[in-house]
Amino acid sequence: MDHEPHSARYLNDTRDLWWNEDFLALIAARTGLAHAARVLDCGAGLGHWTRTVARLAPHAELTGLEREPAWVARASADAPPRVSFLAGDVYALPFADGAFDVVTCQTLLIHLRDPRAAVREMVRVLRADGRLLLCEPNNLAEGVARLCVLPSFDLEDALAWLRLEATCEKGKHALGLGYNSLGEGLVELLDPSLVDDVSVWNNDKCTVFAPGESAAQRAARAEIADELRMLADDGFTWSREETLRYFRAGGGRDEDFAPLLARTRRAWAQRIEALARGTLSQNGGGMFYVASARKR
């Protein structure tokens, strides 16, 4: 089942720091978003991506569709002009065939049991020649980049984290809650009988973990604050209880869980402390894919 409410912990305003504006303008020009009249954002959450897309599509009416009524109410409260939010399910969109010029989502498909069915439904409501725009990460790749910095990194720490995280990602998927690194497989979801002209790009934003005041460096500070909050809990990416549930579902053995989690938490705490002290700097790149396809 993929209908557990999405935790507000993952819907904070660091989402507004994920993109470079000029890169987004390039994507808008490449995909026709800049000239779109009707745009749908699926799994809109609190509307972070919907508001970003609204800036890129200055002539469009935008709809942000979201499953959780509470998020719809909050997003609606400060919706900019031209943007409205609606409760609904991406698997059964309440729109006619061909109703939109562009249909998009950001970090939605990674949470779905059946992302292929969701994409099929998103394509249904696109007009012929309309554009699908999917933005989804490969979270495991980003973690490897973050943890395996400098030749002196501790391989056993990195392997402990990877074993825990990858087992949990597999377990979360086995429980029908989506695959957190799905971004790597986006093209696999695009049925060539429905769409063509496929392109995939990678978000060019690096959250630069180094002293300074650029937007990228502010994003890095926000990410550090997020990680400190996660470490203040008893788990890491998820609470300890949730992590154990995913670990077991991914085939992890109970006796391995506590040592892997302890080692993971220690490794990430050391990284965060070094970044905060200024004894470590990182480029902070990730793998956040942007896939575009045209409806046939």
Ligand SMILES: C[S@@+](CC[C@H](N)C(=O)[O-])C[C@H]1O[C@@H](n2cnc3c(N)ncnc32)[C@H](O)[C@@H]1O
């Ligand atoms: C990680 S959040 C992304 C929010 C937003 N796209 C953003 O980037 O800020 C994923 C959102 O998808 C919503 N969601 C999950 N399954 C859904 C479904 N079947 N139909 C519509 N929304 C769904 C969740 O409630 C959550 O708000």
